[in-house]
Amino acid sequence: MRYLPLTEADRRSMLATIGVPSVDSLFRDVPEAARLSAPIEGLAPHAGEMEVERTIAAMAAKNISAGSVPSFLGAGAYRHHVPASVDHLIQRGEFLTSYTPYQPEVTQGTLQYLFEFQTQVALITGMDVANASLYDGATSCAEAVMMANRVTRRGKAVLSGGLHPHYRDVTLTNARFHGFEVVAAPADPEGEEDLLALIDDKTSCVVVQNPGFFGQVRDLTDLAAAVHAKGALLIVAVAEVVSLGLLTPPGEMGADIVVAEGQSIGNSLNFGGPYVGLFATRDKYVRHMPGRLTGQTVDAEGRRGWVLTLSTREQHIRREKATSNICTNSGLCALAFTIHMSLLGEEGFKRLARLNHAKAVQLADRLDGLKGVEVVSDSFFNEFTVRLKKPASKVVNKLAKHGILGGVPVSRLHPGDEALADLLLVTATETNTDADMEALAHGLKEALS
Amino acid sequence: MNTQGRKTHIDTLGVEGGNAASAAAGTISGNRALMLEEPLIFEQDSPGTTGVDLPEPPTFKPRLGKVRERGTIGLPGLSEPEVIRHYTRLSQKNFAIDSGLYPLGSCTMKHNPRLNEKLARLPGLSDIHPMQPERTVQGALELIDTLAHWLKTLTGMPAVAMSPAAGAHGELCGMAAIRAAIEDRDGSTSHRRRVLVPESAHGTNPATAAACGFTVDAIPADATGRVDLEALKAKLGDDVAAIMLTNPNTCGLFERDIIEIADAVHKAGAFFYCDGANFNAIVGRVRPADLGIDAMHINLHKTFSTPHGGGGPGSGPVVLSEALAKFVPLPYVVHGEDGFSLVESGEDDQANGKEFGRLKGFHGQMGMFVRALAYILSHGADGLRQVASDAVLNANYVMASLKDVMTASFEGPCMHEALFDDRFLKGTGVTTLDFAKAMIDEGYHPMTMYFPLVVHGAFLIEPTETESKQSLDAFIRVMRGLAERARSGDAEHFLGAPRMTPRRRLDETGAARKPVLRWVPEVSQAEAAE
Numbered sequence A: 001m002r003y004l005p006l007t008e009a010d011r012r013s014m015l016a017t018i019g020v021p022s023v024d025s026l027f028r029d030v031p032e033a034a035r036l037s038a039p040i041e042g043l044a045p046h047a048g049e050m051e052v053e054r055t056i057a058a059m060a061a062k063n064i065s066a067g068s069v070p071s072f073l074g075a076g077a078y079r080h081h082v083p084a085s086v087d088h089l090i091q092r093g094e095f096l097t098s099y100t101p102y103q104p105e106v107t108q109g110t111l112q113y114l115f116e117f118q119t120q121v122a123l124i125t126g127m128d129v130a131n132a133s134l135y136d137g138a139t140s141c142a143e144a145v146m147m148a149n150r151v152t153r154r155g156k157a158v159l160s161g162g163l164h165p166h167y168r169d170v171t172l173t174n175a176r177f178h179g180f181e182v183v184a185a186p187a188d189p190e191g192e193e194d195l196l197a198l199i200d201d202k203t204s205c206v207v208v209q210n211p212g213f214f215g216q217v218r219d220l221t222d223l224a225a226a227v228h229a230k231g232a233l234l235i236v237a238v239a240e241v242v243s244l245g246l247l248t249p250p251g252e253m254g255a256d257i258v259v260a261e262g263q264s265i266g267n268s269l270n271f272g273g274p275y276v277g278l279f280a281t282r283d284k285y286v287r288h289m290p291g292r293l294t295g296q297t298v299d300a301e302g303r304r305g306w307v308l309t310l311s312t313r314e315q316h317i318r319r320e321k322a323t324s325n326i327c328t329n330s331g332l333c334a335l336a337f338t339i340h341m342s343l344l345g346e347e348g349f350k351r352l353a354r355l356n357h358a359k360a361v362q363l364a365d366r367l368d369g370l371k372g373v374e375v376v377s378d379s380f381f382n383e384f385t386v387r388l389k390k391p392a393s394k395v396v397n398k399l400a401k402h403g404i405l406g407g408v409p410v411s412r413l414h415p416g417d418e419a420l421a422d423l424l425l426v427t428a429t430e431t432n433t434d435a436d437m438e439a440l441a442h443g444l445k446e447a448l449s
Numbered sequence B: 001m002n003t004q005g006r007k008t009h010i011d012t013l014g015v016e017g018g019n020a021a022s023a024a025a026g027t028i029s030g031n032r033a034l035m036l037e038e039p040l041i042f043e044q045d046s047p048g049t050t051g052v053d054l055p056e057p058p059t060f061k062p063r064l065g066k067v068r069e070r071g072t073i074g075l076p077g078l079s080e081p082e083v084i085r086h087y088t089r090l091s092q093k094n095f096a097i098d099s100g101l102y103p104l105g106s107c108t109m110k111h112n113p114r115l116n117e118k119l120a121r122l123p124g125l126s127d128i129h130p131m132q133p134e135r136t137v138q139g140a141l142e143l144i145d146t147l148a149h150w151l152k153t154l155t156g157m158p159a160v161a162m163s164p165a166a167g168a169h170g171e172l173c174g175m176a177a178i179r180a181a182i183e184d185r186d187g188s189t190s191h192r193r194r195v196l197v198p199e200s201a202h203g204t205n206p207a208t209a210a211a212c213g214f215t216v217d218a219i220p221a222d223a224t225g226r227v228d229l230e231a232l233k234a235k236l237g238d239d240v241a242a243i244m245l246t247n248p249n250t251c252g253l254f255e256r257d258i259i260e261i262a263d264a265v266h267k268a269g270a271f272f273y274c275d276g277a278n279f280n281a282i283v284g285r286v287r288p289a290d291l292g293i294d295a296m297h298i299n300l301h302k303t304f305s306t307p308h309g310g311g312g313p314g315s316g317p318v319v320l321s322e323a324l325a326k327f328v329p330l331p332y333v334v335h336g337e338d339g340f341s342l343v344e345s346g347e348d349d350q351a352n353g354k355e356f357g358r359l360k361g362f363h364g365q366m367g368m369f370v371r372a373l374a375y376i377l378s379h380g381a382d383g384l385r386q387v388a389s390d391a392v393l394n395a396n397y398v399m400a401s402l403k404d405v406m407t408a409s410f411e412g413p414c415m416h417e418a419l420f421d422d423r424f425l426k427g428t429g430v431t432t433l434d435f436a437k438a439m440i441d442e443g444y445h446p447m448t449m450y451f452p453l454v455v456h457g458a459f460l461i462e463p464t465e466t467e468s469k470q471s472l473d474a475f476i477r478v479m480r481g482l483a484e485r486a487r488s489g490d491a492e493h494f495l496g497a498p499r500m501t502p503r504r505r506l507d508e509t510g511a512a513r514k515p516v517l518r519w520v521p522e523v524s525q526a527e528a529a530e
């Protein structure tokens, strides 16, 4: 077996050193009844690269990859062009096959990129500090709510109806088991909700997504002031991080915590994971934050260097009193994010964002003229909602049969709400060509006729 | 560079100003041949430069409503060659399994096969959107289902929840399932809220129990490094929801009484959560189902070799017993007459009605699933069993070869990792930390230190099955040499280590006292100082 270096001779000589007759005797603490002697049921013997590749490639071949057809899917996962150098660099073994930087003298590489990552996240969100990543946008959202509960010593979160349903549901799961209250506003495609009416003196935080799940972009400045007046925190969730290259960042609108899904920068779609949760806040709340933090320091010779810091918040020190149970985070996805962001730079990131918005405006204009299609979102970044004259899930399936991934039916994420059955989320990114848009317009026309 | 203004707190360090290996000693650049100094990306800004050529969009009318376009962000501009060089240089400051033995106990730093990287990048797997119509992702659902099948087969358990993102997230999943099952059985006001956790447990165990609304009650270890069965029994009662036990445990030992423990826990009406971080020691040789376990997470990034990537991403599927099989998170894959589909909501016709909710966005760590499946198929039935055998053999070989010069904490045989404590350093003036830093100069990543907490100054050494005998012999030579050196009175050697690394010991106290968690431009630094 190519991954196992010991030879039979090695094994014999090692057993002699240990002073036991066989490997089985090393397992003598296992209760007799639980010792498995039969081979694993149904599993073939070891296989070479060729055979394994054949099996898995056959599964891959049964999927339609988004890049092979006109594709307009978003709803919290976005297809962007990732520069070739990103994937090349993250596959350097020194990054790929290293562990969490527990020994800083031999992991300055990881620590420095995490420090740079934290800085980039703080800059784009307009916040003071960011951590070294959490699992994804949805889990970051739940962590933010629990942090707001700690900061305010209150236990009731108000969630906007424009929050991604997965972010809402993960927060609800944590609420059920951790024990706090959640008031979730109903789905809000038109952007008309009045969140202030839901706040009382028990409210720890208000969570809004910007751009919202249905696409609208909002100025949150007044909401932030009103939330603060009630002694609560404003949490802003960003499911499409590229939007931060164009829109006033949440930090400038008064957000106390910003959580985001970082997948769009540096990371492929991967059928939903692994992704990377971004988490940023104000300096004064740093000690309430979940997750790892890298900090600057000096070494014994006075040279600048980096270490993991403020770990007295974390599970390995605080155990049941930790701010979160997270340990392994999304290190390599954070690396991909930070490399892509470094390649883009100020110019590139802003241009990418403008380009996305321009493509979406172009697509919205193209679709709005079609019979049976109405653009619902009056403002948006790269994703908007359209109302169709037929159930969106049926239309999407029809489009898929014609080789078009035409969008995400709202009913997939908000099931059971008849009023939303005709709504379709459509996204355009820099990867969509004019021909793609024509194909979608044409396909929709057919599917709706 | 702002390196002034903070005093190091590494008082014990014998800093020799004229050390030949130090940057101060030598070069104009601060570089030492292949060891290259690298400033922050923010310090390499040439404004206006970019490493990505994108077209400028044609003029169009923005639809941003009342939101203004943002001003300057402050991101640096660099070209592609500069970016490549930056990260290449950073990578060279890291130790990795690819570079050498990385015996970080409990973390399972085994070889990461490159075939798995290649397969995870097939466009049919990496370039598919999680919300594509199910008809267009049948292969992806089949892959998840296939991996789920092997995880169930290898553990003997009837169900598995695939969505947790890492081990700790799997713990959350398993403990949530347990709470949901208790509430289903005893009603939502059930007072079963106490969870028994051994003192040797990983920090995520008590943290998870607390995150699930349980209180944590520590159970002591006996003299053999295992759960004290009598003490455990004494703690069981009708307010106990579960026990969270790691097996093989964090001392690297198999819990001999595990079946009796399971029986006692079940008799008391509680559930048995097993932390499966150490499943790599028994895969193919023991099925957790045969031990009476109700829920166990499997760190795919440990047992099944998906790369740790400097701290993640991971994946933590949780296998579940019959009693818990319905209390799963959403979503999950089902196989029906016309192929595979996802149950994404409790409103789905195929839902069982007892699902406890969603744990993360979308469907789980697909990229990790591909790698783990490739690993399982590559090893096959014979290879997986050999993995556990060789992992245990290697650890026992290290134990046997060091126990006369270091102090083993417990009587062997051990499983996949060997635990020593610092008794052998008594009176030498050298601590476990100092010893670890000296290992770094010898070209090794240190073992896990000071964990588990049940022994003093722990050295937890996990070589894994992917080390050759030559590699282990070289490591053993170094460890023996260092142990002898410490006892010979040469504390100085350890206190000043490491000497040959890109940075020497770092001031962690100072870092925490006045945290600097991001770069700020020079100007604002100057302003802040005023």
Ligand SMILES: Cc1ncc(COP(=O)(O)O)c(C=O)c1O
Binding pocket: A326, A327, A328, B106, B107, B166, B167, B168, B169, B202, B204, B205, B246, B250, B275, B277, B278, B299, B314, B315, B316
């Ligand atoms: C024994 C044990 N339990 C739990 C964990 C947590 O796993 P993860 O880091 O994947 O969240 C670890 C790994 O660090 C561990 O070693």
